[in-house]
Amino acid sequence: MTSSRNKLYGWLLFFSAIGYLWVFYNLLFTHADSGATLCLFKTITHLPCPSCGVTRTICSLIHPEESISKIVNPLGILVAAMMLIFPLWILIDLLINKKSFYNQYINIERFLQKPPVAISSILLITFVWIWNIVKGL
Amino acid sequence: MEAQKVDMFLMSNGKFFETHQLAPIRDRLLQLDESKWPIIQTLQFKDPTTILIVSLLAGSLGIDRFLIGDTGLGVGKLITCGGLGVWTIIDWFMIMGNTREKNMNALMQVLM
Numbered sequence: 001m002t003s004s005r006n007k008l009y010g011w012l013l014f015f016s017a018i019g020y021l022w023v024f025y026n027l028l029f030t031h032a033d034s035g036a037t038l039c040l041f042k043t044i045t046h047l048p049c050p051s052c053g054v055t056r057t058i059c060s061l062i063h064p065e066e067s068i069s070k071i072v073n074p075l076g077i078l079v080a081a082m083m084l085i086f087p088l089w090i091l092i093d094l095l096i097n098k099k100s101f102y103n104q105y106i107n108i109e110r111f112l113q114k115p116p117v118a119i120s121s122i123l124l125i126t127f128v129w130i131w132n133i134v135k136g137l
Numbered sequence: 138m139e140a141q142k143v144d145m146f147l148m149s150n151g152k153f154f155e156t157h158q159l160a161p162i163r164d165r166l167l168q169l170d171e172s173k174w175p176i177i178q179t180l181q182f183k184d185p186t187t188i189l190i191v192s193l194l195a196g197s198l199g200i201d202r203f204l205i206g207d208t209g210l211g212v213g214k215l216i217t218c219g220g221l222g223v224w225t226i227i228d229w230f231m232i233m234g235n236t237r238e239k240n241m242n243a244l245m246q247v248l249m
Contacts, residue, residue, distance in 0.1 A: 038222040
């Protein structure tokens with residue numbers, strides 16, 4: 001159990017670090033609207049994926065004065081909240097040697113696997129996806 | 138359980154587990170009570186090759202993670218565009234091992 005907790009924490013911290021680096025890279029060196037993408041889906045199909053625009057949304061949350069109208073994907077707010085909360089929670093868990101984040105993660109996983117919740121989530125993501133395609137992100 | 142039944146199980150299901158797990162599985166199955174055989178026979182395992190194909194085709198949407206039951210990581214992969222493409226590529230190499238690990242967990246739940 002402890003090894004699976006540490007494995008999950010390790011991966012989440014790693015991906016959070018990559019996320020922060022990516023956001024800072026976008027803020028410092030490129031324009032969010034430059035069209036540069038790492039998304040394999042978009043490169044191959046030339047269509048936006050459900051999470052297209054998340055980086056732009058996070059950038060516009062950091063610099064609201066520049067582009068308040070550019071909250072392009074509502075999932076960006078969710079990702080920004082996760083990037084703020086998850087690393088802190090994980091680090092506190094590791095420091096005091098608890099597994100509250102891991103337990104909560106398992107609970108949320110079970111909740112999302114319930115058919116009504118799963119179907120609603122799929123519909124919501126499909127809606128965001130269609131919206132992204134219509135907006136032409 | 139009879140050695141013949143155990144070997145038959147391993148012959149038909151060996152590909153669903155890591156090679157180093159096969160010997161412990163065999164030992165554990167040999168010690169197992171005969172009454173557990175019907176339950177073991179009905180277990181459904183995920184095929185690592187199928188999951189790899191899904192990962193190659195729809196990995197950036199996290200479908201591979203959803204399929205093996207890692208819903209949390211699947212959501213993470215979906216809303217970050219496959220972890221900016223990095224996670225998608227890492228998973229091409231890791232997903233078969235993860236699938237075998239999930240299969241092992243499913244089997245262990247019956248064996249315990």
